[in-house]
Amino acid sequence: xxxxxxxxxxxxxxxxxxxxxxxxxxxxxxxxxxxxxxxxxxxxxxxxxxxxxxxxxxxxxxxxxxxxxxxxxxxxxxxxxxxxxxxxxxxxxxxxxxxxxxxxxxxxxxxx
Amino acid sequence: xxxxxxxxxxxxxxxxxxxxxxxxxxxxxxxxxxxxxxxxxxxxxxxxxxxxxxxxxxxxxxxxxxxxxxxxxxxxxxxxxxxxxxxxxxxxxxxxxxxxxxxxxxxxxxxxx
Numbered sequence: 664x665x666x667x668x669x670x671x672x673x674x675x676x677x678x679x680x681x682x683x684x685x686x687x688x689x690x691x692x693x694x695x696x697x698x699x700x701x702x703x704x705x706x707x708x709x710x711x712x713x714x715x716x717x718x719x720x721x722x723x724x725x726x727x728x729x730x731x732x733x734x735x736x737x738x739x740x741x742x743x744x745x746x747x748x749x750x751x752x753x754x755x756x757x758x759x760x761x762x763x764x765x766x767x768x769x770x771x772x773x774x775x
Numbered sequence: 776x777x778x779x780x781x782x783x784x785x786x787x788x789x790x791x792x793x794x795x796x797x798x799x800x801x802x803x804x805x806x807x808x809x810x811x812x813x814x815x816x817x818x819x820x821x822x823x824x825x826x827x828x829x830x831x832x833x834x835x836x837x838x839x840x841x842x843x844x845x846x847x848x849x850x851x852x853x854x855x856x857x858x859x860x861x862x863x864x865x866x867x868x869x870x871x872x873x874x875x876x877x878x879x880x881x882x883x884x885x886x887x888x
Binding site: 704705707708712765 | 869884
C-alpha cells in the first residue's frame with residue numbers, strides 16, 4: 664500500500680542553520696505531496712504542496728521539490744528561526760482514493 | 776472562506792464514560808470529512824472518514840464510532856471510554872480532488888483517567 668517515510672527526530676539546530684527533513688514515499692500512480700506543520704497544542708497547517716513531478720512547493724522560506732525518480736519530497740530551509748520550532752509532517756494523497764497518508768512527523772527545535 | 780470548528784477544546788473523562796466530540800465545517804459543501812487521533816509524541820492515526828451524509832468508513836476497529844448527520848457535521852462517539860482513548864483528536868476536511876489540501880481543525884485534547 665501507499666506509505667510515507669520521514670527521518671526520525673528530534674532535529675536540533677542553531678538559529679540561521681540550514682534545514683533538511685527527508686521524506687520518501689511509496690505510491691501507485693501520481694500522488695500529490697504535502698508538508699504540514701504543527702505548533703504545540705494546535706492542529707496541522709499546510710506549509711506547502713506539489714501536485715506533479717518536478718513541481719516545487721514553497722512558503723515562508725521553506726521549499727520542497729517533487730522528485731519522481733527518487734520518490735522523494737525533502738523539506739529545506741536556508742536559515743531557520745526559533746519560531747520554526749514545531750513538528751513537520753510529510754503526506755501524500757493518491758488519485759482515486761479518499762485517504763491522505765501521513766508520515767510519523769519530525770520534531771524540529773531551533774535554539775537561539 | 777472555509778473554517779472548521781471542533782469542540783470541546785479540552786476534555787477530561789473517567790474510564791467507562793461516554794464520549795461525544797463534534798466537528799463542523801463552514802464555507803463549503805459536500806466536503807470529505809476525517810477523524811484522526813494523535814497519541815502523545817506520535818503521528819496521526821486515521822480513525823474514520825466520510826464522503827457524504829450517513830457514509831462512514833472505519834479504518835481501525837475499536838470502541839469508537841462516527842456519524843455524519845448533516846453535510847458539514849461530523850461526530851465522534853464512544854459508549855465507554857478506555858484509558859487508551861486518551862489523545863489529541865483532529866477533525867479535517869478536503870474537497871474531492873486528490874490535489875486538494877486537507878484542512879485541520881484546532882483539535883480536542885482528551886484525557887481519560
